[in-house]
Amino acid sequence: MKKTLIMALAIIGLMAAFTTAAPAKKMIQIKGSDTLVNLVQVLAEEYMSKNPGTAIAILGGGSGTGITGLINQTCDIADHSREWKKKEIDQAWEKGVSPRFFIIAVDGLSIVVHEKNPIAKLTMAQVGAMYRGEVKNWKMLGAYDKPVSLYGRQSNSGTYTFMQEFVLGNKNFSADVKEMNGNAQIIESVLQDEGAVGYVGVGYLYDKDGKIRKGLKVLNISKPPDGEAFAPTDKAAIDSGKYPISRPLFQATNGKPNADITAFIAWETGPEGQAIVEREGFFAISSAHKAQNDKNLK
Amino acid sequence: MGKRQKLIPALVFGTLVLTLANVLAQTTTPPPQTFSATVYLDYRFYLSSAGPITLKPTDPTGAYLSNQFIFRRAYFTYENKINDNLKFRFRLDADNTANVTGVALTGTPVTGTSLSKDDKLRPFVKNLYFEWSNFLIENQTFKVGMEETLTFTLSEARWGYRSVAKTLLDGYKDITGVDINASSADIGASLQGSATKYIRYGVQVVNGAGYAHLENDQYKKFSGQLHFIPVSGFSVVGYIDYSRQLPKTSYPLETAPAAMTYKLDSYFEMVKNLVLGGEWFVYKNDLNQTASFVKYNVSGWSVFGRYGLIQDKLNAFARYDSYIPNGQNRLKDMSLTILGLDWAPLHSSLKFQPNIWFYQYKHGTQYKATATSNSDVAFNMTFFLSF
Numbered sequence: 001m002k003k004t005l006i007m008a009l010a011i012i013g014l015m016a017a018f019t020t021a022a023p024a025k026k027m028i029q030i031k032g033s034d035t036l037v038n039l040v041q042v043l044a045e046e047y048m049s050k051n052p053g054t055a056i057a058i059l060g061g062g063s064g065t066g067i068t069g070l071i072n073q074t075c076d077i078a079d080h081s082r083e084w085k086k087k088e089i090d091q092a093w094e095k096g097v098s099p100r101f102f103i104i105a106v107d108g109l110s111i112v113v114h115e116k117n118p119i120a121k122l123t124m125a126q127v128g129a130m131y132r133g134e135v136k137n138w139k140m141l142g143a144y145d146k147p148v149s150l151y152g153r154q155s156n157s158g159t160y161t162f163m164q165e166f167v168l169g170n171k172n173f174s175a176d177v178k179e180m181n182g183n184a185q186i187i188e189s190v191l192q193d194e195g196a197v198g199y200v201g202v203g204y205l206y207d208k209d210g211k212i213r214k215g216l217k218v219l220n221i222s223k224p225p226d227g228e229a230f231a232p233t234d235k236a237a238i239d240s241g242k243y244p245i246s247r248p249l250f251q252a253t254n255g256k257p258n259a260d261i262t263a264f265i266a267w268e269t270g271p272e273g274q275a276i277v278e279r280e281g282f283f284a285i286s287s288a289h290k291a292q293n294d295k296n297l298k
Numbered sequence: 299m300g301k302r303q304k305l306i307p308a309l310v311f312g313t314l315v316l317t318l319a320n321v322l323a324q325t326t327t328p329p330p331q332t333f334s335a336t337v338y339l340d341y342r343f344y345l346s347s348a349g350p351i352t353l354k355p356t357d358p359t360g361a362y363l364s365n366q367f368i369f370r371r372a373y374f375t376y377e378n379k380i381n382d383n384l385k386f387r388f389r390l391d392a393d394n395t396a397n398v399t400g401v402a403l404t405g406t407p408v409t410g411t412s413l414s415k416d417d418k419l420r421p422f423v424k425n426l427y428f429e430w431s432n433f434l435i436e437n438q439t440f441k442v443g444m445e446e447t448l449t450f451t452l453s454e455a456r457w458g459y460r461s462v463a464k465t466l467l468d469g470y471k472d473i474t475g476v477d478i479n480a481s482s483a484d485i486g487a488s489l490q491g492s493a494t495k496y497i498r499y500g501v502q503v504v505n506g507a508g509y510a511h512l513e514n515d516q517y518k519k520f521s522g523q524l525h526f527i528p529v530s531g532f533s534v535v536g537y538i539d540y541s542r543q544l545p546k547t548s549y550p551l552e553t554a555p556a557a558m559t560y561k562l563d564s565y566f567e568m569v570k571n572l573v574l575g576g577e578w579f580v581y582k583n584d585l586n587q588t589a590s591f592v593k594y595n596v597s598g599w600s601v602f603g604r605y606g607l608i609q610d611k612l613n614a615f616a617r618y619d620s621y622i623p624n625g626q627n628r629l630k631d632m633s634l635t636i637l638g639l640d641w642a643p644l645h646s647s648l649k650f651q652p653n654i655w656f657y658q659y660k661h662g663t664q665y666k667a668t669a670t671s672n673s674d675v676a677f678n679m680t681f682f683l684s685f
Contacts, residue, residue, distance in 0.1 A: 074609070093530045094498075254570065
C-alpha cells in the first residue's frame with residue numbers, strides 16, 4: 001500500500017510542479033466598474049508600454065463584481081463608480097479584507113437623448129421622475145409627443161446604484177427601464193430611439209476624434225427646479241459642484257498595496273495618468289484627492 | 299386558544315402582508331433571471347484493498363468498485379430577482395441515490411408490485427424559496443420555503459470544496475453511517491442579519507425532516523446561530539438546534555425525547571490567500587442509547603485549510619476530521635484526512651481537483667466485520683464544471 005500511496009502523492013506533486021512551473025509572471029488583476037473599464041484599459045496599456053515586464057488584466061462586470069472580487073481575493077484592484085455599501089464593508093471585515101480607496105478620476109454622469117429630441121435641459125427631479133416611471137411622454141416635459149424609452153444599467157452596476165441613490169431618491173427604477181450591459185450599449189440604443197433617455201459616464205460621450213458622438217444630445221442638468229443648468233462636459237461646473245450629478249471614480253485594494261500596484265496607482269493618479277483621464281473624456285482629480293491617494297498608498 | 303393568543307399571530311401576519319404589499323407596490327425593474335449549473339464528476343481509484351470501504355471481495359465473481367467514474371452532484375439553479383430586495387430561488391439537485399421506491403400496483407386489471415429501481419442521476423428539488431433582503435431593518439434577510447439550513451452554510455463557504463467533500467456535519471452520515479439529523483436544506487423560515495460588523499445572527503424554524511421527506515411529526519426543529527468577528531478576518535460561530543422526537547415504545551422511559559446539536563466553528567482569514575477553519579460539534583439524542591439504555595453522544599471535530607498558490611489558477615487544500623460516532627463505544631472512532639489541489643488552467647468554470655482520502659479506523663471491523671486493515675485510501679480526480 002505504501003507504494004500506491006507514494007504513487008498517488010507523486011501524481012499530485014507532479015501536477016503541482018507542472019502548474020507552478022508555468023510562466024510565473026505576476027499579473028495585476030483588476031475587476032469591476034463598466035464606467036471605468038475602458039479608461040483603466042487605456043491607462044494599463046500605456047503603463048505596460050512604459051514598464052516592460054508589467055502585466056495587467058482588466059475585466060468589467062460592474063462595480064459590485066469588482067468589490068466582490070476584492071472581498072473574495074480574486075482580484076488585486078476593484079474598480080467602482082459608487083461607494084461601498086455597509087453590507088460590503090461588513091463582508092470585507094469578516095473576510096479579513098481592509099479596503100483602501102483611491103480616487104482616480106471624476107465623472108459627470110451624463111443624461112443623453114436622441115439628437116432630434118427638442119429638450120435641452122432637465123432638473124434632477126425631472127430625471128428622477130422619468131426613471132421612476134412617473135413621466136411617460138416627453139410632452140409632459142415640454143418636448144415632443146413621444147413615449148419616453150428608458151435605458152439604464154443592471155443592478156450590479158455602480159452607476160445604477162449611484163442614480164438610484166442620488167437621482168431617484170432611493171426609490172426603485174421603473175419596470176420599463178431596459179437594462180443594458182454597459183454604457184456603450186446605452187449610447188447605441190439612444191442613437192436608434194427618438195424617445196430614448198439614457199445615463200452614461202462622461203467618457204462614453206465622445207467619438208475617436210474627441211467630439212460628442214453624432215446623433216447624441218447631452219442634456220444640461222440643474223439641481224433646483226428654477227436653477228441654472230450645467231453640462232457634464234463643463235469642467236468648471238464639475239469642479240465647483242454646480243453640475244449636480246458628478247461623482248468620483250474609485251479603485252480599491254486590500255490593505256496597503258504591494259510595490260507593483262503602488263507604482264501603477266501612483267502613475268494613474270499622477271500627471272501622466274491624469275492626462276489620459278482627461279483625454280478619455282473624464283475629469284482629473286483635485287489636489288485634495290491626490291493628497292488623500294498619496295496618503296493611502298503609504 | 300384565547301382571544302389574545304389569536305390576536306398576536308393575526309397581527310404578525312397582518313404586518314407582514316402590509317409590509318410586503320408596500321414593497322411590491324413600488325415600481326420595480328424587470329426581473330433579472332439567471333440560470334446556472336454546477337456539476338461534480340469523479341474518477342475514483344482505490345489505493346488500498348483491505349479496509350472497510352476498499353476491501354477486495356474474496357469471491358472472484360464479486361463486483362469490486364476499485365475504480366469508477368461517478369457524478370456525485372449536478373445542480374441546476376434558477377433565480378428570479380423581482381427587485382433590489384426580493385428574489386426567488388429554485389434549485390434542482392441530482393444524485394445517484396435517488397432510486398425509485400417500489401410502488402404497489404393494485405386494482406383491476408393491474409395487480410402486484412413494481413420493484414423497478416435504478417441509479418439514474420435523478421433530479422429533485424433542493425431549494426425553492428423566497429428571499430426578502432433588508433427585511434424590516436437594513437441587512438436583515440427573511441427567507442421562507444425550502445432553504446439552506448443554518449447548520450453548515452458558513453463552514454462550507456470557508457472550506458470551499460463541496461465538490462471534493464461535504465463538511466464534517468454534512469457528511470457525517472456518509473462517512474460513519476450514523477444519522478445526526480443534519481440536513482443541508484429543509485422547509486421552513488429563517489431570519490438572518492448583522493447587528494454590527496462584529497456580530498451576525500440567524501434563527502430558523504424548519505420541519506426537521508430535511509429536503510428528502512415530508513413533515514412526519516408534530517414537532518419543528520429550531521436553530522440559532524451567533525457569529526462573532528472580534529477582529530477583521532477572525533470569526534467564532536456558535537450554533538445550536540433543538541427538535542423534539544417522537545417517543546418510541548422501545549425506550550419507555552423517554553416520554554418526551556429530544557435531539558440537540560451544539561456546534562462551535564472558528565475561521566481565520568487574516569493572511570492573504572489563506573483560509574483556516576475549525577469545527578467541533580456534539581449531537582445528543584435521547585433515543586441514542588446502548589443496549590443497556592445508556593445514552594451516548596455523537597461528536598466530531600474538523601480542521602481545514604486552503605491556500606491560493608496562483609490567483610484564480612491553483613489552490614492547495616487539506617482537512618483532518620475526527621469522528622466519534624458513539625461516545626460509549628470508542629472502538630468506532632475514526633478519522634479522515636483529505637489532501638488535494640484545485641487547478642483551473644483555462645477558466646474558473648472548469649477545475650481539476652485531484653485529491654486523496656485517508657481513512658483511519660480504530661477498529662476497522664466495527665465498520666465491516668471482514669476488514670483486515672484499519673485504513674482505507676482512495677484517490678479521486680474530481681472534475682468541477684460550472685456554467
